[in-house]
Amino acid sequence: MFKLIIQDDEGKTTVVPLIRDEITIGRKEGNTIRLTERNVSRKHARIVKSNGAVVVEDLDSYNGVKVNGTRIQGRVAVSEADRILLMLKEVEGLSLKELEKVYNVNENALKVRLFRARQRVLKAFGASEKKEGTG
Numbered sequence: 001m002f003k004l005i006i007q008d009d010e011g012k013t014t015v016v017p018l019i020r021d022e023i024t025i026g027r028k029e030g031n032t033i034r035l036t037e038r039n040v041s042r043k044h045a046r047i048v049k050s051n052g053a054v055v056v057e058d059l060d061s062y063n064g065v066k067v068n069g070t071r072i073q074g075r076v077a078v079s080e081a082d083r084i085l086l087m088l089k090e091v092e093g094l095s096l097k098e099l100e101k102v103y104n105v106n107e108n109a110l111k112v113r114l115f116r117a118r119q120r121v122l123k124a125f126g127a128s129e130k131k132e133g134t135g
Contacts, residue, residue: 002054002080004047006033018054023047025086026059035086039063044086054078061086 002018016023016033023032028042035044041061048055057075058065066085067076078084 002049004033004084006035018047018049021049024059026061040086045084047084048075056084 004016004018004023006014006016020032024043024046025031025033025035025040026042026044027035027037027040031043039062041059041063043059044061045065046057046059048057054077055075056065056067056072056078058072063086064071066072067078068082069085
C-alpha cells in the first residue's frame with residue numbers, strides 16, 4: 001500500500017495512507033493535506049491513484065516538487081520506494097544573512113534550525129558529532 005510520510009522541520013513524522021484516489025497538497029484550505037509553511041503554494045501538488053498506478057503532479061507550484069531528487073514538471077508516475085519532496089526553497093550555498101531574507105527570520109533562529117537539522121541527520125545515520133581536536 002502506498003503511503004505518504006510527512007516530516008516537518010522539527011523532525012515530527014506523520015504517516016498518511018493513500019486510501020483516496022486523489023489527494024491534493026497545499027497551503028490553501030480545502031486541500032486534502034494542508035501544509036501551512038509559507039513556501040508551500042496554495043495548490044502545490046496532487047497525487048492520483050488509478051488502476052494500481054500512482055502519479056504525482058506539480059500544480060505549477062512556485063517552489064516545485066522533486067521525485068528522487070529531480071524536479072518534475074507536470075505528472076510523473078511513482079512507485080512505493082520513490083521519495084517526493086515539496087520544495088521549500090533552494091538554499092544550498094546561501095549565507096546566514098541571505099537565509100534570513102529567504103525565511104524572514106533572524107540569524108539566531110536560523111542557527112537553531114540548522115543545529116536541529118544537523119542533529120536529525122547525525123541521528124539518522126547513527127553518527128555523533130566529533131568535537132574539535134578529537135579523533
